[in-house]
Every structure is written in C-alpha cells, then in structure tokens.
Amino acid sequence: MHSEDSFIVEGKLALPYQYFAGRTGSKFLVTLRDQKKIMGVRCNKCEKVFIPPRSTCEKCFSNISENWVELKPTGTVTGFTVVRYEEPHQPIKPPYILALIKLDGADTPFPHIVKGVPISKMTTGLRVKAVFAKKTTSTIMDIDHFRPDQKPKVQIGYTYEELEIGMSASFTKTISETDVYLFAGISGDFNPMHLDEEFAKKTPFKTRIAHGALPQSLIAPVLGMKLPGLGTVALEITTRFKAPTYFGDTITATGEVIEKIEKKKWIKMSLTLTNQRGEIIGDGTALVMPPNRDLIKEEDV
Numbered sequence: 001m002h003s004e005d006s007f008i009v010e011g012k013l014a015l016p017y018q019y020f021a022g023r024t025g026s027k028f029l030v031t032l033r034d035q036k037k038i039m040g041v042r043c044n045k046c047e048k049v050f051i052p053p054r055s056t057c058e059k060c061f062s063n064i065s066e067n068w069v070e071l072k073p074t075g076t077v078t079g080f081t082v083v084r085y086e087e088p089h090q091p092i093k094p095p096y097i098l099a100l101i102k103l104d105g106a107d108t109p110f111p112h113i114v115k116g117v118p119i120s121k122m123t124t125g126l127r128v129k130a131v132f133a134k135k136t137t138s139t140i141m142d143i144d145h146f147r148p149d150q151k152p153k154v155q156i157g158y159t160y161e162e163l164e165i166g167m168s169a170s171f172t173k174t175i176s177e178t179d180v181y182l183f184a185g186i187s188g189d190f191n192p193m194h195l196d197e198e199f200a201k202k203t204p205f206k207t208r209i210a211h212g213a214l215p216q217s218l219i220a221p222v223l224g225m226k227l228p229g230l231g232t233v234a235l236e237i238t239t240r241f242k243a244p245t246y247f248g249d250t251i252t253a254t255g256e257v258i259e260k261i262e263k264k265k266w267i268k269m270s271l272t273l274t275n276q277r278g279e280i281i282g283d284g285t286a287l288v289m290p291p292n293r294d295l296i297k298e299e300d301v
C-alpha cells in the first residue's frame with residue numbers, strides 16, 4: 001500500500017489516572033504532610049536506613065516495611081545538577097538546582113531542590129536543611145526545598161536556664177590619655193581634673209584621673225558580650241567608686257552570677273573593678289535579663 005492511500009484521523013485522548021503510592025510510600029507522605037517529619041526505614045540486619053522508604057531491603061531482601069525511623073531535616077549534598085530545560089511537570093521554573101541529599105541518619109541520598117545558593121557557588125558537601133511547604137500537596141513537595149544550613153555567625157549568650165550561680169567573666173583594658181579625652185568628648189565632661197595636668201596637681205590626687213564612668217563602662221562588654229552575652233538587656237547597674245583610675249592603669253571588670261530570680265527569669269550579678277595593682281577601684285551589682293532563644297532567632301542576629 002502506498003502511503004497516500006493511508007487515511008489518518010488526528011485526535012487526543014484524555015487519560016485521567018490515580019496513582020497509589022503504596023503502603024510504605026503512603027505512610028511516608030502522610031507523616032510528612034501531617035507531622036512535618038521525614039521518615040526512613042531501617043534494615044536491622046544490614047544496619048542501613050533507606051529514604052525514600054521501601055518495603056524490602058535492597059541488599060538482603062528482608063521485609064523492613066515496619067522499621068520506621070525519624071530522620072533529621074538536615075543533611076549533606078552528595079551530588080547535584082542544574083536543570084535548565086523546561087518541562088510542564090517541573091515543580092518550579094528552571095534553572096534550578098536538583099541535588100542528591102543524604103539526610104543525617106540516612107544511608108541513601110534522595111533528590112530534591114536546593115534554593116538559597118547561587119548556581120555558581122553550588123558545591124557538593126554543602127550542609128542543607130529542609131524548608132517545609134506552607135501549603136500541603138500530599139507529595140514530596142511538602143518539603144518545599146532545601147537551603148544552606150549555615151551555623152549562625154554570631155551566637156547568643158547564656159540563657160536563664162544555662163546560667164549558674166558562680167559563673168563569671170572578665171574584660172580588661174588599659175585606660176590611656178586618649179581614652180580619657182575621647183570620653184570627655186562623648187560625655188561632655190571636660191572637668192580639668194581629667195584633662196589639665198597643671199590643674200590636677202593641685203587636687204588630692206596630684207595628677208589627672210579618668211572619669212569614674214570610664215572604668216565603670218567596662219562592665220558593658222562583660223554583660224553584653226560575655227556573661228550572659230549577646231542578647232542581654234541590662235536593667236540596673238549600681239557601682240560604688242572606691243579608688244581613682246590613673247592614666248595607664250589596666251582595669252579588669254568582672255561579673256559573677258550571684259542570684260537567679262526565677263519568677264522574672266532575671267539574673268543578679270556582682271561586679272568588681274580591679275586595677276593592675278590588685279586594688280578594687282569599684283564594685284556593685286547588675287540586674288540583667290539574659291537572652292531568650294524563643295525571642296531571638298540566632299540566624300537573625
């Protein structure tokens with residue numbers, strides 16, 4: 001038969017279908033959807049954890065369909081590709097990074113999308129964390145994507161729960177003439193006993209001394225940067241001045257936790273200012289509100 005004898009009718013078939021994810025796959029997707037938990041299955045014989053879960057161990061063929069283990073939402077990228085072609089079934093518009101991610105606690109990697117890292121900077125070994133979708137689709141896309149899981153650059157200080165009576169921290173600084181002049185400018189206190197040596201000779205101290213608030217201010221780096229540390233709010237600081245600070249003196253400010261105020265979750269600390277001769281030039285107390293992890297997200301700091 002010659003081709004011109006063929007009679008061709010063009011048409012389209014609608015093909016609705018349902019797909020059963022299987023017992024194991026269903027449990028995986030339902031747990032992901034309802035509890036935002038990523039589950040794997042473990043073969044106790046081979047000591048391997050599989051994800052996506054499967055009912056049979058691919059090594060020893062044991063039935064492992066009931067050995068569920070919860071996996072962490074964090075993992076390491078073991079391989080990746082950049083999808084650049086466009087297809088209607090794709091979950092997002094290309095280009096995007098499709099990576100193999102070995103979740104912590106799993107022995108097999110599974111594929112998913114990585115966002116939050118430029119394509120040119122993408123690398124294997126990258127630590128990533130699952131970002132769950134806001135709207136469920138009852139599919140693997142209930143994990144919307146993975147993004148880099150970097151350690152926060154700055155970590156908040158000790159929380160109320162972490163602080164214990166007796167914990168202490170110090171900060172040391174040598175007070176120079178420049179510090180005193182800068183402090184005069186900052187505070188507006190140009191009292192000649194801090195700035196004019198000839199005038200200061202006639203005072204009981206016989207030479208210039210630093211403003212009292214200058215060594216006192218060394219308490220701030222202790223509370224705000226060391227103990228409790230970043231995120232601390234100072235509520236009250238009292239200081240008694242006991243001896244002058246001369247130019248060139250090295251002052252150490254020390255704070256020590258002396259009381260935990262459970263009702264308010266506040267911390268009371270003793271403060272001591274000591275010079276290089278071991279003399280206490282000032283002491284007092286501080287009442288502080290230590291950082292709270294529920295209020296400060298470390299990645300925002």
Ligand SMILES: [Zn+2]
Nearest residue numbers: 043046057060
């Ligand atoms: Zn096995």
